[in-house]
Amino acid sequence: MDDSKAIFLKDATVNAADGDQRAFIRKALGGYYTNRDLQKARYRDWERARDAASLAKWSAVNDLANVLEKFVTNFERNGGVVHWARDAAEARAIILKIAEDVKAKAIVKSKCMTSEEIHLNDALEKAGYGVVESDLGEFIQQLRGEAPYHFVFPCMHVKREAISELFTKHLGTAPTDSPEELTMIARRHLRQLYIDADIGITGANFLVAETGQISITENEGNARLTAALPRIHIALSGIEKVVNHLDDLSVLLPMLATAGAGQPMTCYNTLYSGPRKKGECDGPEQFHIVLLDNARTRLLADPEQRDALHCIRCGACLNVCPIFKNIGGLAYGTTYQGPIGSVITPHLRGLKQWNHLSGASSLCGACTDACPVRIDLHHHLLHNRRNAAKESPTLFDRVFHNGFNFVISRPWLFAAGGRVFRATLPLLQKLPLPYMGAWMKTRDLPKAPSQSFRDQWKNKNV
């Protein structure tokens, strides 16, 4: 068994049995459901808004080369510098090179999942730069030395007592159990760091081709500070983030906030078009953007699942997913957790090692219903299961499916098999069945009926 799968199964089993932690997660999400429904009710037609959002993303993704080129032309016209990275290593090298060129010492980051994807912090720290995550949740996870639990709510699984201890240990502050006081500790600590940093690294939620602007969505103001105070701004973005028109944001920004966090809009939705302009009194001297492929084009090449690139990373699919709520975000072992992570990770990192995530779904479809851009998430999980079976069928797949095919196409054999099975079922109930351990641990075999369904039908017993 591959490592990633073994770890997943172990973590999932442990977490699903942790009733306290599950109750904590459910409670934490409680307010989200209420607020989301209140905000959704303000839409005069949520379904049409979803249509518009999915069309906006569809038309950009399906014309990606042209739309990207247009974005790049306009971005450069605004005075920004564009870098292209085929994979994670290239993206890291580009950012390290910029840091070296500008003789940076301290780097401050606002939340950027793409940087988690390319393990940027490790690379920067190895090269000797101090890197601080400024989003409160990311800051806490960085101190904990742990990956984000949820790509929108990074430390939603951590209790306030643990955060207080963490701050006492690392920042030397007095213990407190008030979320407000804890937030203020981080606020005071980080303020000076923005001022001292040479480079601010952010992500991007949308790249607007029409104007060459990038759009960043946040609540805390840390991304605003990260792009205002340091003398260099670097944005790292996947190539699929581009949209055609500025006006597309009038649909996407509110929907991102409503679906993902139950807000009308997040606190700050900011558009950047270049470094400090002539006549402006502050802002960075240089503005770089790194456009990352890292296997996104592989997903693009699959027309059936191409719409997974429409994702605006709102996190709604995680918040409603029964699997996520039971096993937690860390068990996935991926940058992107939950249903969308289970769909795209096999494309980004290989179906063979990550197909087990396709099974991390009850196929209830809650994710598909929640998605503001209408990605057909639960069907894609099925598609991945099918593709994995096609690509490298296990021995069980082959024996079972060929055997089943053989039997089902011969009615007499099917009937005879049924008779044998019914006769031997009481015996099977006593034996430990090979390969069935995990399934049988919490289930009993049913009692065998005396007649098959076909016999009952024939004898008019039904």
Next chain:
Amino acid sequence: MSDARSDILARIREALKVKAPKPHLKGEGAPGKTSTVAKPWLPDGGDTAEHSLIILAEQLAKLKAVFIRVPDHAAAAKAVAELSASKNWKKVAYHGHDLLRPVAAALSCETWEADASFEKQRLEGCDAGITTCESIVAQLGAILVSSASSGGRALSILPHVHVVVAEASQVVPDLGASLALMKARHGDQMPSMLSFITGPSRTGDIERILVLGAHGPKELYLVLIG
């Protein structure tokens, strides 16, 4: 070795040779595609100026932003001066704008027109920052500031309190209208930063409990003239 740009663009063009079907739309008909058409399926922003102002007031209250309506410029200056006195502000930074100079002049504390230089530390030490804005979006209670209307990027985010002084005529019904207005006003010479501010800075990162004043301003005031 070919460069990354042409490689990635070639990969994309290759991948897109097979077409994907259009998304399956479920709303009542396809959305209008011209970009200036108001979108009647989004949250309502009001169809008259009066209506928009009512929605704006509701939204701002829900966002925990403080909405102060005043009849004229003199009343605006008075309102900000009272605020400053009651909160005991010692240092206030403001954007050098005709609308704001009289407001700053009416304050009894130390004031500083922050446009000329970029002194981060000094700005951090200010109790409040006063700016104008580009427009105000009734639909969402969002205030659009820019590096042009707000004395750069930091003045509206670094001080602990943000005060916006604006005219009632700057209220637009929805987000689409405010974006269209920016394009009309600035064309392809947009200020390097535009920011929709929707309430005071906040976080829910600790147990998903709402806390105001994460990294940006803890308090947000909109003083609307007219």
